Amino acid sequence: KQEVTQIPAALSVPEGENLVLNCSFTDSAIYNLQWFRQDPGKGLTSLLLIQSSQREQTSGRLNASLDKSSGRSTLYIAASQPGDSATYLCAVPYNTDKLIFGTGTRLQVFP
Amino acid sequence: EAGVAQSPRYKIIEKRQSVAFWCNPISGHATLYWYQQILGQGPKLLIQFQNNGVVDDSQLPKDRFSAERLKGVDSTLKIQPAKLEDSAVYLCASSLGRGWGVGYTFGSGTRLTVV
Numbered sequence: 001k002q003e004v005t006q007i008p009a010a011l012s013v014p015e016g017e018n019l020v021l022n023c024s025f026t027d028s029a030i031y032n033l034q035w036f037r038q039d040p041g042k043g044l045t046s047l048l049l050i051q052s053s054q055r056e057q058t059s060g061r062l063n064a065s066l067d068k069s070s071g072r073s074t075l076y077i078a079a080s081q082p083g084d085s086a087t088y089l090c091a092v093p094y095n096t097d098k099l100i101f102g103t104g105t106r107l108q109v110f111p
Numbered sequence: 112e113a114g115v116a117q118s119p120r121y122k123i124i125e126k127r128q129s130v131a132f133w134c135n136p137i138s139g140h141a142t143l144y145w146y147q148q149i150l151g152q153g154p155k156l157l158i159q160f161q162n163n164g165v166v167d168d169s170q171l172p173k174d175r176f177s178a179e180r181l182k183g184v185d186s187t188l189k190i191q192p193a194k195l196e197d198s199a200v201y202l203c204a205s206s207l208g209r210g211w212g213v214g215y216t217f218g219s220g221t222r223l224t225v226v
Contacts, residue, residue, distance in 0.1 A: 004153070036217075043115070043202060043217035044154070089153055097142065097206070098167065099215070101153025 002027040002094055006102035013109055015082060021075040021105045023090035028068045030092045035064050035075050038087045038104070047088075048075070080109045113137065115218035117203050123224045129191035132221045136184070136205030140216070142166075143180055145188050146202040148220070154202055160186060193225045 003026045013019060023033070032051045036044040048057045048064040050073070057064050063076040073090055087106045091099040116135040124130050136143050141162050146154035157176065159167040162183035171178070175194070180186040190197055200220040207214075 041120075041219070041222070043117075043219045044204075044215075045217075046214060049214070091153070095167070098144070098156050098159060099154075101155070103151065103153050 002030075002092060002100050004090060004092060004100050004102040006088075006090060006105050008105060009103065010106040011108070013080060013107075015080060015109055015111050017080050017109075019077040019080055019107070021077070021088050021107070023073040023075070023102055025071045025073075025092050028071050030068065032093060033064075033066055033073050034091050034099070035062075035073075036089045036091065036101075038089060040086075044089065077107075080107075082109050082111055085109050115203055115205055115216050117201075117218035117221055119221055120219065121222050121224075123226060124193055126195055126225050127192040129189065130193055130223060131187055131189045132201050132203075132223075134186045134188070134203030134218060136186070136203070137216055139207065140205035141183070141208055142206045143186050144204045144206075144215070145178060145186070146204065148200040148202060150199070157188070157201075190223075193223075195225050198223055198225045 005024050007022050034049045035047045038044050050057045050066040061078040066073045085108050087104045089101050089104045091101045118133050143160045145157040147157050148154040158171045158178045160180040163180050178188045200222050202220045203218040204215045
């Protein structure tokens with residue numbers, strides 16, 4: 001059974017720091033991996049989708065990497081800003097189109 | 112395009128009462144999902160619809176939870192009777208269809224507190 005874990009559970013950093021959020025999964029036979037952002041009281045916003053054949057995806061200050069063999073993905077946030085404060089979730093699909101989510105990393109960036 | 116609409120945004124009920132949540136997916140999205148997100152955890156799938164048929168409800172506590180998607184558009188999720196452990200955010204999501212890499216769009220969720 002696929003299990004997805006994220007560390008750290010919470011992170012508080014000063015503005016301007018570069019960050020790495022980690023996601024681990026137990027079954028490496030995945031087709032893709034997604035990173036989502038969740039603001040308090042809001043739904044989930046998809047940030048990046050990495051296909052299994054890819055090793056990296058970039059969007060602005062965000063870079064996500066995928067290493068299937070080791071069961072790991074990282075989300076790199078460059079030059080963090082207070083507006084980046086949110087919970088970040090990774091998810092992998094199962095049974096075609098359902099998602100298994102990690103527990104999330106709650107990020108706070110202070111000025 | 113308009114997003115996935117959910118209502119109400121918040122609901123507080125006493126245990127053993129009933130409650131219903133409503134979801135209106137993006138127009139043309141055939142697949143609709145209900146996820147439950149307990150505080151401090153990632154969302155977990157409750158039920159999946161394809162048009163107005165149920166694809167997967169294996170994680171739905173059927174003794175108290177029910178859901179329907181009449182006419183393959185809007186969906187309603189009901190809890191009766193509610194328990195304290197049902198306190199969570201209930202997220203609705205929709206997608207064009209099924210398949211790997213098909214993008215999801217999530218609604219803002221309904222935060223349920225059972226006291």
